Amino acid sequence: MAIxxxxxxETEYGISGLAVTDFNPVLASSLLINSYAGxxxxxxxxxxxxxxxxxxxxxxxxxxxxxxEEDLGLANVILPNGARYxxxxxxxxxxxxxxxxxxxxxxxxxxxxxxxxxxxxxVERILPPGxxxxxxxxxxxxxxxxYGCHENYLVDRATPFPRIVRDLTPFxxxxxxxxxxxxxxxxxxxxxGRGDFFEAEVGLETTLxxxxxxxRDEPHADPDKYRRLHxxxxxxxxxxxxxxxxxxxxxxxxxxxxxxxxxxLSLEHPVQALHExxxxxxxxxxxRLRDGRRVRPLExxxxxxxxxxxxxxxxxxxPEHAEVLQWWESVLSGIEEDPFSMHRExxxxxxxxxxxxxxxxxxxxxxxxxxxAIDLQYHDVRRSRGLYHRLAESGxxxxxxxxxxxxxxxxxxxxxxxxxxxxxxxxxxPGSIAAASWDSVIFDTGADSLQRVPTREPLxxxxxxxEALLDVSETAADLISGLQGGx
Amino acid sequence: xxxxxxxxxxxxxxxxxxxxxxxxxxxxxxxxxxKEEMDEILDxxxxxLEENAEEFVKSYVQKGGE
Numbered sequence: 001m002a003i004x005x006x007x008x009x010e011t012e013y014g015i016s017g018l019a020v021t022d023f024n025p026v027l028a029s030s031l032l033i034n035s036y037a038g039x040x041x042x043x044x045x046x047x048x049x050x051x052x053x054x055x056x057x058x059x060x061x062x063x064x065x066x067x068x069e070e071d072l073g074l075a076n077v078i079l080p081n082g083a084r085y086x087x088x089x090x091x092x093x094x095x096x097x098x099x100x101x102x103x104x105x106x107x108x109x110x111x112x113x114x115x116x117x118x119x120x121x122x123v124e125r126i127l128p129p130g131x132x133x134x135x136x137x138x139x140x141x142x143x144x145x146x147y148g149c150h151e152n153y154l155v156d157r158a159t160p161f162p163r164i165v166r167d168l169t170p171f172x173x174x175x176x177x178x179x180x181x182x183x184x185x186x187x188x189x190x191x192x193g194r195g196d197f198f199e200a201e202v203g204l205e206t207t208l209x210x211x212x213x214x215x216r217d218e219p220h221a222d223p224d225k226y227r228r229l230h231x232x233x234x235x236x237x238x239x240x241x242x243x244x245x246x247x248x249x250x251x252x253x254x255x256x257x258x259x260x261x262x263x264x265l266s267l268e269h270p271v272q273a274l275h276e277x278x279x280x281x282x283x284x285x286x287x288r289l290r291d292g293r294r295v296r297p298l299e300x301x302x303x304x305x306x307x308x309x310x311x312x313x314x315x316x317x318x319p320e321h322a323e324v325l326q327w328w329e330s331v332l333s334g335i336e337e338d339p340f341s342m343h344r345e346x347x348x349x350x351x352x353x354x355x356x357x358x359x360x361x362x363x364x365x366x367x368x369x370x371x372x373a374i375d376l377q378y379h380d381v382r383r384s385r386g387l388y389h390r391l392a393e394s395g396x397x398x399x400x401x402x403x404x405x406x407x408x409x410x411x412x413x414x415x416x417x418x419x420x421x422x423x424x425x426x427x428x429x430p431g432s433i434a435a436a437s438w439d440s441v442i443f444d445t446g447a448d449s450l451q452r453v454p455t456r457e458p459l460x461x462x463x464x465x466x467e468a469l470l471d472v473s474e475t476a477a478d479l480i481s482g483l484q485g486g487x
Numbered sequence: 488x489x490x491x492x493x494x495x496x497x498x499x500x501x502x503x504x505x506x507x508x509x510x511x512x513x514x515x516x517x518x519x520x521x522k523e524e525m526d527e528i529l530d531x532x533x534x535x536l537e538e539n540a541e542e543f544v545k546s547y548v549q550k551g552g553e
Contacts, residue, residue, distance in 0.1 A: 012552045012553065014549050089552040090549070090550035091549070091550075091552045141548055143547075143548055143549075144553070145549045147550075147552030207553050210553070232553060317532075354529075354532065361529060369543075369545075370540040371538035372540070373536065373543050374532075376543070377537060390531060391528070
């Protein structure tokens with residue numbers, strides 16, 4: 001029986017300094033985050049349970065991670081909405097809190113964009129006159145460097161990993177027809193933003209020889225019961241429909257895999273197919289399956305959709321699933337008819353339409369700097385200047401969530417996962433929390449020792465579970481004694 | 488509004504008058520309307536685009552991540 005899909009998205013944003021001499025992206029990211037976090041930055045990240053080098057295939061870790069961010073004193077904060085906002089490599093990274101529905105995750109992913117935008121506004125007040133920072137929700141600088149937008153899904157530990165690899169790979173290779181963020185290149189425009197950065201089918205790496213299926217086995221939850229599938233093959237999306245479908249369809253396919261309901265759709269050459277599809281915005285080119293058939297990416301997606309429909313009808317007919325199926329079918333039908341018509345739903349098509357219009361009006365060619373600039377500015381997080389946001393403001397893209405839902409997600413945690421407990425504790429007792437992480441909150445109540453409250457069950461610590469206790473706990477000490485009394 | 492309604496509205500350019508009998512005239516009108524809309528979008532974007540595209544693109548260099 002498939003388990004609930006607790007999900008999150010982590011986005012590394014692009015950052016650059018305009019008119020800043022000796023620009024240092026690491027320090028600039030830290031400054032940016034701290035300017036938003038204010039006093040929350042004294043709460044530390046609890047690294048105790050982290051082991052990003054543990055491999056889902058069962059290999060032993062080769063080395064322990066050195067949390068350099070911690071040593072350097074770089075920003076690493078946990079927000080009252082349950083999110084983590086920190087410096088990763090040379091980027092500001094926003095990890096949403098754990099969400100239980102695709103719609104909730106879209107709201108929290110959008111909240112991340114707004115938090116970056118607000119951070120930019122606050123940091124600009126302390127920069128010397130004339131200098132400014134720019135932040136982009138994209139995945140590549142167009143010069144060979146890529147940075148990630150990762151998804152995470154809670155998966156049943158009992159599901160054999162080879163089955164996940166077999167059934168998820170063809171899905172990931174073909175879902176880019178709707179999840180791709182697009183990228184302009186000298187040869188034209190493409191739909192998948194970064195297919196070329198992926199060189200392996202399965203592996204642990206995320207920064208070189210990137211694999212389609214990442215094997216990092218770090219569940220941030222009870223490891224005997226759960227995996228956290230760490231997905232690195234996606235693009236950062238601005239279109240809400242694209243984000244909604246990216247996580248909604250993947251969560252459904254994972255349920256199909258847990259219940260072993262999918263046939264073998266293995267591709268003969270998955271990495272090559274990933275690259276080929278990413279370069280084919282017409283979505284017409286076929287790829288070869290291991291059984292010899294040649295199929296269009298759409299045909300594989302229709303097949304996954306058919307299995308998902310059957311599953312939802314027979315096992316889990318929820319409104320959330322119905323909404324995913326409806327959008328999935330609607331978008332596949334649209335691509336079938338004319339992929340370029342999907343500019344209200346999909347980032348690559350929205351951007352392609354702008355690029356094509358400039359190309360024609362200004363007589364440019366695909367290698368023009370102006371087109372590259374438009375590509376980049378599409379992803380600018382400022383609603384006043386980002387081209388996606390200009391389209392959204394004038395009603396030219398479909399929305400999934402309301403501005404009110406986004407505003408709420410900036411302040412409040414999701415109510416249906418453990419993020420509720422984490423976020424509410426940060427919001428209510430900020431002075432009494434020493435550290436926190438995905439699966440812990442560490443309290444400093446002034447007692448002799450710190451109190452670590454583990455949150456190893458992603459579906460415990462919801463509003464339903466802890467709201468009443470939080471309401472009657474004036475202080476963190478009250479909360480701890482309430483938790484001990486209740487256990 | 489359901490998604491189906493949204494989709495058909497989108498395809499019809501939002502005016503809901505793409506009945507089967509309108510034929511060629513309607514297609515031409517639709518083409519003109521699309522072009523008008525695109526011109527409007529480009530005008531708006533022109534006003535927010537970064538100046539000096541070349542310099543702007545050249546200066547955007549990131550360290551890899553993930």
